[in-house]
Amino acid sequence: MKLASQLYGAAELIAERGLDGTKIEDIAEATGIPKATLYYHLEGKNAVLEFLLTDLLEMIAGAVGIAIASAESARTRLETAVTAQLGVMLEHPFLCRALVGDLGRATRLPDLAVALRAAFFEPIEQLLTDGAADGSLRQVTDPSAVATSIFGAITVAGLSAAVDGPLKEPSSEAVRLSAAISDLILDGLAPPGTRDALES
Amino acid sequence: MKLASQLYGAAELIAERGLDGTKIEDIAEATGIPKATLYYHLEGKNAVLEFLLTDLLEMIAGAVGIAIASAESARTRLETAVTAQLGVMLEHPFLCRALVGDLGRATRLPDLAVALRAAFFEPIEQLLTDGAADGSLRQVTDPSAVATSIFGAITVAGLSAAVDGPLKEPSSEAVRLSAAISDLILDGLAPPGTRDALES
Amino acid sequence: MKLASQLYGAAELIAERGLDGTKIEDIAEATGIPKATLYYHLEGKNAVLEFLLTDLLEMIAGAVGIAIASAESARTRLETAVTAQLGVMLEHPFLCRALVGDLGRATRLPDLAVALRAAFFEPIEQLLTDGAADGSLRQVTDPSAVATSIFGAITVAGLSAAVDGPLKEPSSEAVRLSAAISDLILDGLAPPGTRDALES
Amino acid sequence: MKLASQLYGAAELIAERGLDGTKIEDIAEATGIPKATLYYHLEGKNAVLEFLLTDLLEMIAGAVGIAIASAESARTRLETAVTAQLGVMLEHPFLCRALVGDLGRATRLPDLAVALRAAFFEPIEQLLTDGAADGSLRQVTDPSAVATSIFGAITVAGLSAAVDGPLKEPSSEAVRLSAAISDLILDGLAPPGTRDALES
DNA sequence: CATGAATGAGCATTCATTCAT
DNA sequence: CATGAATGAATGCTCATTCAT
Numbered sequence A, B, C, D: 001m002k003l004a005s006q007l008y009g010a011a012e013l014i015a016e017r018g019l020d021g022t023k024i025e026d027i028a029e030a031t032g033i034p035k036a037t038l039y040y041h042l043e044g045k046n047a048v049l050e051f052l053l054t055d056l057l058e059m060i061a062g063a064v065g066i067a068i069a070s071a072e073s074a075r076t077r078l079e080t081a082v083t084a085q086l087g088v089m090l091e092h093p094f095l096c097r098a099l100v101g102d103l104g105r106a107t108r109l110p111d112l113a114v115a116l117r118a119a120f121f122e123p124i125e126q127l128l129t130d131g132a133a134d135g136s137l138r139q140v141t142d143p144s145a146v147a148t149s150i151f152g153a154i155t156v157a158g159l160s161a162a163v164d165g166p167l168k169e170p171s172s173e174a175v176r177l178s179a180a181i182s183d184l185i186l187d188g189l190a191p192p193g194t195r196d197a198l199e200s
Numbered sequence E: 001c002a003t004g005a006a007t008g009a010g011c012a013t014t015c016a017t018t019c020a021t
Numbered sequence F: 001c002a003t004g005a006a007t008g009a010a011t012g013c014t015c016a017t018t019c020a021t
Helices: A002-017 A024-031 A035-041 A045-068 A074-091 A093-101 A103-108 A110-134 A143-163 A170-187 B002-017 B024-031 B035-041 B045-068 B074-091 B093-101 B103-108 B110-134 B143-163 B170-187 C002-017 C024-031 C035-041 C045-068 C074-091 C093-101 C103-108 C110-134 C143-163 C170-187 D002-017 D024-031 D035-041 D045-068 D074-091 D093-101 D103-108 D110-134 D143-163 D170-187
Strands: none
Touching: A002 A024, A002 A045, A002 A093, A024 A035, A024 A045, A045 A074, A045 A093, A045 A103, A045 A110, A074 A093, A074 A110, A074 A143, A074 A170, A093 A103, A093 A143, A093 B103, A103 A110, A103 B093, A103 B103, A110 A143, A143 A170, A143 B143, A143 B170, A170 B143, A170 B170, B002 B024, B002 B045, B002 B093, B024 B035, B024 B045, B045 B074, B045 B093, B045 B103, B045 B110, B074 B093, B074 B110, B074 B143, B074 B170, B093 B103, B093 B143, B103 B110, B110 B143, B143 B170, C002 C024, C002 C045, C002 C093, C024 C035, C024 C045, C045 C074, C045 C093, C045 C103, C045 C110, C074 C093, C074 C110, C074 C143, C074 C170, C093 C103, C093 C143, C093 D103, C103 C110, C103 D093, C103 D103, C110 C143, C143 C170, C143 D143, C143 D170, C170 D143, C170 D170, D002 D024, D002 D045, D002 D093, D024 D035, D024 D045, D045 D074, D045 D093, D045 D103, D045 D110, D074 D093, D074 D110, D074 D143, D074 D170, D093 D103, D093 D143, D103 D110, D110 D143, D143 D170
16 A cells, blocks of 8 residues: 555654654654544554554564475574574664664554564574474573574664664675674584583 | 662653653652652653663673673683673663663663663673683674674573563572573584584 | 634733733633644744734734825824824723733844834834924934834823723723823923023 | 842843743842842842832932922923933843833832832922922923823833943933933924914 | 752643544 | 644643751
8 A cells, every 4th residue: 555655754753763752743744644644544653653563573574484484404494584584674774773762662562562572583483493303403401592592683683783774785784694693593602612511 | 879769669660661651750759759859850851761771781881890800711701791791680670671661762862872882782792802812712703793693692581581570589590591591602503513614 | 813803812811910920721711712722823922922912013003104194294193193003002901011011022022023113113203204304393303312202102101091991982082192292292391482492 | 238239130131031031040140149048038039120120210219309309490300300310220221121021010019010100200290290380391281191201201212222232321321312302391393383272 | 147959839832633624 | 535723631841939957
């Protein structure tokens, strides 16, 4: 629909000032949609953010979903998923920043909280399980904590890049970043031959 | 000073509703400090958050600072630092949640943005460098991206725990979490003997 | 427009208490216009006064303008103008009192200051010049000071009458007052035959 | 007393912004007297203005009182009184402007209203009566209206000069102005030989 | 006497939202 | 369907004033 694309014009605004710092009027100006018309189509101010973030989350969930649906090993799929998530994030820096900036509110929006988990966290958790099963990833003691950490590593890296400003080359940057992250979460920082409890 | 401790009474409020969702009046009630008195001491609503978060950040920076100042290897110090950061975070869940919930605003407060970096990011970056030097950590291709990711892994894990609600045993939980994280970032997820470009 | 007439309901309030002593809320009540609606149409509290006084000044300027536009001698026109100004003032005692009561503020409102001059002072100055030219008024040494004084004489007399309270018969009172003033400024107080430097 | 002189430092402030636009704090700063100390000596904010204006009014009343107390003819005393009033006004431009700017409030302060009449209006009215008695001024039809007008002429002229800014030579300017005013109110504007009902 | 600290009471202004057209 | 006009409800902040020392 047309509305959707126009609404994107407000993402930067919200990213910059937060939703509370953004008046409906500002959104109206930024999008060119009259205030009352926004209300005709949307529920209210929150709905604007919800709309935007739902979109982002769906994009991420979609891209990651494709990545993890392949027949590859869990390890390979994890690498692909990381790149996929970062790719979407870097392509939509304003949405990302809006998401972080209003993380509190996002958390308080029930639908979003669920979508947030589904988009970011669950796929990783799943891959961890899969990896342990197919042997492409080692079994960890606390899979949930590890999944959270991986999610954090990817997300914060992506956010950090998004905050630094729009990129000319989102996808190549995504590849670069995801390489660094995969390197970290797959091989760790311990020098070769010093891995703790793992040496057999 | 007295004010400081009274102000803590507002942290939960802000954590729960966000700063914009919290009226100065609410803060006055929660802290027992009359509205006008708040304004006599502080600049405005933002200053309350700033005050609180500055405090948190200083605690983290302090704890981490001590952790990384030891004579141990960088690797050991990294593990200690992870535990230290998580310890402080889990001990102050409301402050943490307030920080996440208003991350956008925190980012827009110049002083805080700097403190944020100093507390979370820089120590890690430093340890990465140290580790490469003393041989206790392997050299990575993109230290800055890796530092960001580690920072994300720790922070999101801590935040996540903080959001889930206050703990009875913050410190033991911190140990548990930091073990998982250290495990991840030191040894990685790759099964033994399959580490990528590292096998010599 | 409708707003204008409704706003008049606030004049007495402002006249009585001054603008600072009048809450927007009071104005809203007195005019029947909701507070927010006032703000929708006007800039703020000052704008209410400005609106009201601009109106008064325009009425005076208009009435005086007509009076001085005739083909009569400057002297006659001066008399007519005096009556005209007093007529408008006495017909709008509340506006007048509001003007006096907030003279300071009126002076600080740039537009008003200009309108004030244009309505009150300039016409008189002009007539002085005209009178010297057509011989109907004598030439004075310091026309500007004299114009100011005449302006003061008329205005304070009018104001004074306005402050004393609304009249039943504004126009007849205006005639009475303007006769006294014209008598003063045309013939002076010196007993016949004792006029200073004028006796030839 | 010391306080008095220090208080004068606030006159300009009040003249510029009006009393309501002037915070006690501003007055404290301008005078160097701490806020609480002002309250220790004075009743409140109004008292500051009252103090200042009472002073001005007393000065005027005093100067005019001396002028009209002489043994001269009423006409001469009137001329002297005009000069006296203008002299004081021009010497205290800030006080004058404060007076005009807050005329509304001044009017609402009972003591001041009385002092205002006593200082400005009554002496003139008295001289009019005296002049009619001693033959130095002609009898007018409406002495009260004429007195008001004369008062207006003098006052507005003085105010006008005060508003234009402090003078280097207040007293000579007072002489100049009072000459113009006396010229007007004594001899009128009618060309010689054309005085209305006066020609016998 | 003088004053730094504290605060009660007040209010202008903002803005999300509604509604008549 | 779309929107300009109108407004109810809310709140951050100010400031005169008080009071303990």
